[in-house]
Amino acid sequence: MPPVNRDVTIGDVASQAGVSRAQTARALGGYGSVSEAVHSRVLAAAEQLGYRANSLARSVSTGRSQSVGVVVGDIENPFFALSVRGISDTLRKAGYDVVLMNTGESPDLEVDAVRALDGKRVDGFLIAPALAPSYPHLQALVVSGRPLVLFDREAPGLVAPSVVVDVEVAARELIDDVVEAGHHRIGFVSTLSSPAASWNEDPQIAHTPVGRRLRAVADALRAYDLDLHAKDVRVGARGADDIRRHVRELVSGEDPVTTLLASDAVIAVSALEELRSLDVAVPGDVSVAVFDDPPWAGLVSPPLTVVSQPVLETGTAAARLLLGVMAGRSRAEVPALSAHLVRRGSIGPARAMQ
Amino acid sequence: MPPVNRDVTIGDVASQAGVSRAQTARALGGYGSVSEAVHSRVLAAAEQLGYRANSLARSVSTGRSQSVGVVVGDIENPFFALSVRGISDTLRKAGYDVVLMNTGESPDLEVDAVRALDGKRVDGFLIAPALAPSYPHLQALVVSGRPLVLFDREAPGLVAPSVVVDVEVAARELIDDVVEAGHHRIGFVSTLSSPAASWNEDPQIAHTPVGRRLRAVADALRAYDLDLHAKDVRVGARGADDIRRHVRELVSGEDPVTTLLASDAVIAVSALEELRSLDVAVPGDVSVAVFDDPPWAGLVSPPLTVVSQPVLETGTAAARLLLGVMAGRSRAEVPALSAHLVRRGSIGPARAMQ
């Protein structure tokens, strides 16, 4: 009596095997105690009927879904792609699936995403929050005690662990090199829209990777009594053309910078394109460094000096941390991840002042 | 009477609002008909109690989950990352969530992934199947009528639509250029393990992007009475070092190739690294082309001539196709996507025979 137009259920398997539904469920679900005889009888019946477990029904019954929600701004971004791989691999080994939400860095979509995941009763959340004035949706997760771990970014005022990369030491080493090469005018380019006029006035930016990089650079410069000039920090670039415009403005004109810092590999591509079309030599005319170590960094001329970040580790660490939180370890240690400087060849002596 | 240690349910909201559960569900779920008065009363009660809809329960009841399962080999791979972005964006607009499974190209994990997704009762499947001898797990989906769309790869013998990129025309243009530049020995490097001794003996490879590229190249060469030599096709490279070894063997020795084709950007990076360390000039000593157009292709010296593929479109097209299938349009048109040649500068005159 195979069911006509509906899924095979545990009940079907039960009658086929001549056992109770409860016992069938135990055999199929691998819990409780069931005799060897019943076990094999049930499995045979299930196989014969083509039974497919319905984990949705199980979840509504148990209250757990064995899946975690992951929210990122842009899965296309190699940083997130690689993080998600680390997350996915780590969680799978622990028996969890990943429900992925891509927000396009839109705070509204992020709110929707969290709501949807919550509706699916995911057992935990892994979120790289988009830049927003406040985080009521995340706050709500926290107050209702749902396991939440942030990564790549932090949310000011939120008491949730966050896995971020420490760039201080690497940035200091970088700036040491740069300053010792005679540079004192440094430009920084990033894509990150902020309402604030200047980067260090914006409390939100401070909690983003870009903010941390900027602060680390500024701190390192301060040791030499140098400053990051406000007009040399371009954090609001929008798209390739805009990046190139910012770069152009920074390296040309009256008072050009002699070192250019790209906030990530995407920025670096546009920046290098612009420098090339401007016939600006690297590192002859301007030195360049990138906060990211893309696979091609060593292939261009000159090979790029970069601050390399442990990206995969960010993902695995965040996932592991979340597993701890879900297991009830509330006092989980947030792992320390550090970037490191890779000297290749795009930092050179500062061009003599004209 | 807020519930003690359990989720707020529709029942709680109902009593708080003084309406029946059914009516409350209708108001909250936005279906059926409910008066304005009741509607607002329910919403207020829900808000006040902090009600969170349980879409799992809904799914158990309705039989639909409003989510689709996506299975890829490696989310870290820019191709998949970008495809998934297209998929995710397209599906979200249609009201579907994405459950992502990363298999690491392991057929076993792929089987597990499909089973897990099926257990979650996803409404459809979007799969880039790993290379395997056969596809019983996918076949099972097909026979039980579950919406399934493949992308990037095909599964021999499976009657499921597949969204792949047509490289024939672009490859022909590329080979025209190459042959007219005087080349007749062409090497091809890829990472794809196959049991077959030679690429064109393996029926599985034919259905992968790599196989399509190889075939297109071979076909184009044939027009000139030229052949892809078996020993010049290296499809089994494993990891960066192995890729470099293959490249080394291809361009050196008695009878070197004069043109090197990289199957994707990852291969290209290692290949270019090896050529550089070998002091082989491009395109002076050997010409190079890549079946992929990474952002940095124009940055290296020389800028890379590539066959560019519509990656985002692959994702969106596959998602749209799946939406059609899920909507019951069984005779959906598989969209035609084509690659195109981007001439930049890595193809040059063949080195004179020594």
Added chain:
DNA sequence: CTGAAAGCGCTAACAC
């Protein structure tokens, strides 16, 4: 080790 029965939270027929 086994089974009966109640319950998870929501939807859907059916009456009113």
Added chain:
DNA sequence: GTGTTAGCGCTTTCAG
């Protein structure tokens, strides 16, 4: 419009 009632498929007491 609204409420009643019976499910959806699985788990989980609680007896035995």
